[in-house]
Amino acid sequence: MKKITKDTLIGDILDICPDAAPLFLEMGMHCLGCPASRGESVEQACAVHGNDPEKLVEKLNKLIGE
Numbered sequence: 001m002k003k004i005t006k007d008t009l010i011g012d013i014l015d016i017c018p019d020a021a022p023l024f025l026e027m028g029m030h031c032l033g034c035p036a037s038r039g040e041s042v043e044q045a046c047a048v049h050g051n052d053p054e055k056l057v058e059k060l061n062k063l064i065g066e
Contacts, residue, residue, distance in 0.1 A: 004060045006053040010045055011038030017064050027051045 004013060013020050014032065024032055028049045031037045037045070042060070046053040 004042070004057055004064065006043035006046075006057055007041050008057075009038065010040050010042065013042075013060060014038070017060075020060055020063055023056065023059050023063065027056065 010024065010029075010032070021032055024045070027046070028051075029037065029045055040048075042056055043053045045051075046056055
């Protein structure tokens with residue numbers, strides 16, 4: 001996968017890297033199985049849960065090896 005950005009969809013991230021789920025759970029996003037959450041971007045999810053999207057993007061890219 002190419003580099004994750006704040007515009008990358010949660011579902012796309014979880015499809016290529018299921019190990020990313022704990023990072024979303026840590027930020028309070030406990031609805032990962034919900035179809036609506038899979039269609040949200042990183043930025044949208046962070047806005048709803050009060051998190052910095054840049055910090056999450058950094059963690060996600062580190063996890064996938066970018």
